[in-house]
Amino acid sequence: MSAVRAPAWPARLGHVLGRLAARRLARDAPPGVPVLTYHSVADGGEGLPDRYRIAPAQFARQVELLERYGFRPVTLDTLFATLDGDPAGAAGHPVVLTFDDGYADFHAEALPVLRRHRCPAAVFLVTDLVGGEASWDLAPGVIRGPRLMSWPEIREAAGQGVEFHSHGCRHPRLSRVPPEVAAREVRGSKRAIEEALGRPVRYFCYPHGDAGAHTRAEVRAAGYRAAFSTEVGLTAAAQDRFFLRRVKARPADSLADFAAKLHTGWGVRDTFRHLRGGA
Numbered sequence: 282m283s284a285v286r287a288p289a290w291p292a293r294l295g296h297v298l299g300r301l302a303a304r305r306l307a308r309d310a311p312p313g314v315p316v317l318t319y320h321s322v323a324d325g326g327e328g329l330p331d332r333y334r335i336a337p338a339q340f341a342r343q344v345e346l347l348e349r350y351g352f353r354p355v356t357l358d359t360l361f362a363t364l365d366g367d368p369a370g371a372a373g374h375p376v377v378l379t380f381d382d383g384y385a386d387f388h389a390e391a392l393p394v395l396r397r398h399r400c401p402a403a404v405f406l407v408t409d410l411v412g413g414e415a416s417w418d419l420a421p422g423v424i425r426g427p428r429l430m431s432w433p434e435i436r437e438a439a440g441q442g443v444e445f446h447s448h449g450c451r452h453p454r455l456s457r458v459p460p461e462v463a464a465r466e467v468r469g470s471k472r473a474i475e476e477a478l479g480r481p482v483r484y485f486c487y488p489h490g491d492a493g494a495h496t497r498a499e500v501r502a503a504g505y506r507a508a509f510s511t512e513v514g515l516t517a518a519a520q521d522r523f524f525l526r527r528v529k530a531r532p533a534d535s536l537a538d539f540a541a542k543l544h545t546g547w548g549v550r551d552t553f554r555h556l557r558g559g560a
Contacts, residue, residue, distance in 0.1 A: 313515025314360055315352075315543045316377040316527040321427060323386040328419055328426040335532045337390040343530065343539050344378075344398050352376040352543060354400040356444060357484050361507065364518040376543065377516075378402040379509070379527065381448060381486060382415055383435070385428040392438055404430075404438070405448035405486035405509075408473040411435065417452040417488070432477055439478050446484040447471050447505075454491040455499075463496065468503045484508065497523040514546040 320333035322340050347354060353373040355363070360377050362369070378395070380387050383406040395402050410416070412431035419426055430438070439445060447470040449455070455463045471482045483506040487496065490511030500508045500523055507522040514526035528546045530539065538548035545552045 312544075313517035313520075313526075313546075314363060314375050314377065315546065316360065316379055316509070316516045316525070318511075318527045318529050319378065319380045319391070320382055321384045321386055322380075322391040323384075323427075326427055328423050329415065330418065331532060333418070335530060337394070339532065340391060341394050342536065344394050344400060346536060346540060347376060347400075347543075348398060350374075350540065350543070354378055354398075354402070356401050357403050357446070357507075360516065364516070366518075374543075379486070380404045382407055382452070383411065383430045383445075383448070384415065385430050385434065388430050388434040388438055392441065392443070395443070396441055401442055401444070403444045403446060403484070404435075405446050405484075406430075406435070406470070406474060407448050407450065407452045407488075408470040409450040410452070415452075436478065439480070444480075445474055445478060446482050446486065447474060448486045449488045452488040454489050455487065455496045456491050456493045460495075463499055464503075467496075467499050467505075471503060471505070487511070492524055497521075 319335060319340070321329055321335070322337055323334055324336050326334070351374055353375050355375045355377060357377060360375065363375055378400065380391065380402060383404050387404060391402070394400075407415070407429065410429055413429055415426035415429055435445060447467070449466040450470045450473070451466065453462070453466065455466060458466070467485065471485075474482045485500045485505045485508040487508060487510055492508070492510050497508070505523075507525060509525045509527055512524070512526045513529060516525050516527065520526060526546070528542050530542075534542070534548060541547060541549050541552040
């Protein structure tokens with residue numbers, strides 16, 4: 282597969298605005314690390330709201346842009362070494378790529394791009410539904426959800442450097458299920474991935490971003506190192522390690538928006554407002 286070159290000027294605009302805004306924000310707090318959130322990487326298909334799907338060509342341009350501007354994709358363990366003050370982890374401009382749910386198109390579309398750029402990534406799996414369908418967030422009028430990766434596909438990706446962590450067993454809102462169900466979601470999913478891959482599972486991603494105090498306590502007690510929310514922003518050392526922010530990569534993002542988000546967590550419009558000192 283040949284590389285997809287991104288137009289220079291739109292990305293350059295976002296990059297410059299983002300750097301300027303980041304310098305302003307750094308006066309009040311140390312800068313954070315962009316932990317990018319993706320879901321499906323596909324040109325189309327039923328069963329998933331469009332806001333969760335990014336086109337493969339757009340994804341390829343974004344990964345190429347990371348390389349162009351000197352961002353260094355790292356593992357989650359390296360991210361936390363960076364947050365804990367390890368200077369080796371902070372070298373360059375670290376960035377983390379995360380993928381929620383484990384859609385089959387990750388294996389078909391995203392993995393070849395990641396492999397070509399030698400780019401690590403983390404996928405949060407819904408373990409009871411591996412090899413089945415995503416049934417929790419269907420588009421209106423759709424009966425069947427998009428396919429999720431199978432264990433053979435997951436093992437193949439793991440062999441190519443992709444790390445896999447937990448997104449629960451069946452993707453419920455954890456605050457709305459009985460405590461024993463929530464405990465199984467948190468603990469059972471961890472155990473299932475560790476048994477399937479023979480590797481430790483250290484990180485959790487809250488289904489639907491539902492991360493109340495009881496849920497956070499359950500995740501902490503289950504032995505995870507940290508957990509990610511759906512709150513928008515860079516991941517920073519001062520944040521609650523069990524309610525970390527991430528940067529949403531949306532299909533509507535221009536390359537300028539994406540470049541700005543790498544520095545601030547926001548697109549061009551919001552980044553410009555912060556640059557001007559707005560709320």
